[in-house]
Amino acid sequence: MTADANHDISFTLNPTAEPVAAARRAELMANPGFGRVFTDHMVTIAWTAEVGWHDAQLRPFGALSLSPATHVFHYGQEIFEGLKAYRQAGGPIAVFRPVANAARLISSARRMAMPELPEDVFIQAVELLVTLDRDWVPTASEQSLYLRPFMIATHVGLSVSHPSSSFLFVVIASPAGAYFPGGLRPVSVWLADGYIRAAAGGTGAAKTGGNYAGGWIGQLQATEHGCEQVVWLDAAEHRWVEELGGMNLFFVFGADRDARIVTPPLTGTLLPGVIRDSILTLAADLGIPASEEPISVDQWRAGCESGEITEVFASGTAAVITPVGEVKGSAGGWPVGSEPGPVTMRLRDQLLGIQFGQLPDPHGWMHKIC
Ligand code: COI
Numbered sequence: 357m358t359a360d361a362n363h364d365i366s367f368t369l370n371p372t373a374e375p376v377a378a379a380r381r382a383e384l385m386a387n388p389g390f391g392r393v394f395t396d397h398m399v400t401i402a403w404t405a406e407v408g409w410h411d412a413q414l415r416p417f418g419a420l421s422l423s424p425a426t427h428v429f430h431y432g433q434e435i436f437e438g439l440k441a442y443r444q445a446g447g448p449i450a451v452f453r454p455v456a457n458a459a460r461l462i463s464s465a466r467r468m469a470m471p472e473l474p475e476d477v478f479i480q481a482v483e484l485l486v487t488l489d490r491d492w493v494p495t496a497s498e499q500s501l502y503l504r505p506f507m508i509a510t511h512v513g514l515s516v517s518h519p520s521s522s523f524l525f526v527v528i529a530s531p532a533g534a535y536f537p538g539g540l541r542p543v544s545v546w547l548a549d550g551y552i553r554a555a556a557g558g559t560g561a562a563k564t565g566g567n568y569a570g571g572w573i574g575q576l577q578a579t580e581h582g583c584e585q586v587v588w589l590d591a592a593e594h595r596w597v598e599e600l601g602g603m604n605l606f607f608v609f610g611a612d613r614d615a616r617i618v619t620p621p622l623t624g625t626l627l628p629g630v631i632r633d634s635i636l637t638l639a640a641d642l643g644i645p646a647s648e649e650p651i652s653v654d655q656w657r658a659g660c661e662s663g664e665i666t667e668v669f670a671s672g673t674a675a676v677i678t679p680v681g682e683v684k685g686s687a688g689g690w691p692v693g694s695e696p697g698p699v700t701m702r703l704r705d706q707l708l709g710i711q712f713g714q715l716p717d718p719h720g721w722m723h724k725i726c
Pocket residue numbers: 437438439601602603672673674675
């Protein structure tokens with residue numbers, strides 16, 4: 357199901373007759389948290405094997421009406437993305453690296469036997485929603501409009517002889533503050549015990565709901581042990597660090613001028629994070645050596661104990677850059693750091709500075725919308 361070479365999509369505009377009143381919107385946006393508040397509109401685009409992408413609409417945010425026999429409810433054929441729009445210094449609204457998210461949606465679609473939404477249609481959908489719902493882009497510091505594009509299998513029937521022959525692509529938007537309640541602070545992580553997230557040849561590199569569904573058990577273990585996130589280890593040896601429940605991981609070796617950062621390589625079982633990729637680029641810009649190298653749990657522990665590992669942080673669209681303060685596991689735990697470290701903060705400030713338009717954007721990452 358490759359991208360249609362000739363994708364002349366025009367959007368029908370059906371804006372809501374009852375947008376949320378300004379005063380109520382301000383109330384909702386005062387403390388939005390993450391993923392709790394939604395804007396007035398959404399975009400939907402249908403796909404069928406016969407017609408391809410069609411019926412693109414900007415319409416009121418609201419329930420989707422689907423038969424209980426719809427494929428996605430039974431066989432989980434679903435992919436999604438996460439990206440953010442920022443109100444930049446001086447007024448314009450800009451989205452961070454939408455082309456990278458559009459490309460990752462295509463690669464997830466390939467893995468999940470779903471149709472590829474052309475990049476320019478993805479960008480158009482995002483532009484349209486952000487433009488119509490621009491009053492929902494927060495003005496408060498470190499807040500943004502989180503965009504959640506997703507695609508579901510809409511074929512009605514229970515046979516598993518063939519993947520769905522119809523799909524719906526949707527984009528919804530949600531004003532968002534800090535992902536972890538309490539703002540910027542080190543979080544604690546739990547080493548998954550007895551479960552794995554992804555194995556070679558599986559769906560680990562695709563952003564598909566099933567990876568998160570299968571991960572809830574690890575997240576529950578983490579919560580039971582007082583931790584905020586689960587750390588997934590490799591499937592073969594249960595030894596190599598892969599990623600967190602919803603973020604990639606970075607390790608800072610050394611300090612000051614000798615600091616370098618390391619993140620696990622994309623072996624096919626990890627999610628290729630857009631923020632992960634951006635951090636590798638920003639580190640080079642800042643003169644911080646960065647590499648993709650396997651790191652084991654034993655190295656992590658020994659590195660923290662010896663002082664060789666000075667900081668650890670998580671990266672993701674929702675979580676931005678969040679320091680890791682403590683590791684726990686069934687064989688014991690160890691502290692990493694009680695405060696956000698200097699390398700973590702340098703990279704975080706650089707990233708947020710570009711996103712909020714306070715620093716130059718040397719890589720052309722910010723896609724200005726309105
Ligand atoms: C994102 O960071 O956009 C994600 O999709 C991860 C999820 C934990 C919110």
